[in-house]
Amino acid sequence: MRFIWTCAAIGLLAAAVGGEGAGEGAMPEKRNEERSQVAVEHVRLTVDRPFDAVAAAFERGLGRHDPGPTATLAQGADPATVRAAIEKMAGPSGFMLFGKNDHGTLLGLVGPRRKAVQYVVGNPLFAVEMTRHAVGAALYAPLRVLIHEPEAGVTCIEYDLPSSLFGQFQDDAVSKVAASLDAKLAALIDDSVK
Incomplete structure (x- = not known):
C-alpha cells in the first residue's frame, strides 16, 4: 500500500x-x-487607425498617478487634503495612468517585436468607493487595457468590462461604481479611436 x-x-x-x-x-x-468561477465580459475593439495615433490619444485622456499624497495618509495627513491632491491627478477621462508595460518589446525575447502596450489605469477615488464595501474589489483596481497592432494600420483595444469583474461581489454600491467605470472607459476609448 x-x-x-x-x-x-x-x-x-x-x-x-x-x-x-x-x-x-x-x-x-x-x-x-473558497473558490468560485466568475464570468467576465471581454471587450475587443478593432479599428482602422494607426497604433501610434490611438495610443497617443488614449494617453492624452489620462492623468498621471503620483503615490506621494496617498502615502502621507500613513503619517496622519488630512484626508480632505489628500483627496484634493488625488482629484488633481485625474485626466479628462477621470482616469490616471498607474503603469505602462511595453509587452510588444518583450516579445522580442521569443521572436519579432510588436506594437503592444498594456496600460494600468484607474483612480484611487473610484477604487475606494468600491473597496469600502468589498475590499476584494482591490484585486481589479486599477484596470488593465491592452492596445496592440494586429496588422499594419489596424489597432486593437482589449479590456475586461469593469462591471463584469466587480459584479462578482454582489454589492449594489460596488456595482454602481463599476457601471460608471464601464461608461468612462468606453468614452475614453471612443475618444482615442476618432
Missing part, C-alpha cells in the same frame, strides 16, 4: 505526536479556502 503525504497530513501528524516544530499540544492553524 502506498501513502501520499500532503503538507496538511504531515502537519496534523507532527501536532499529534509533538514532533519538531509543533509546540506542546499545538493544533494546526485553521485554514479556509
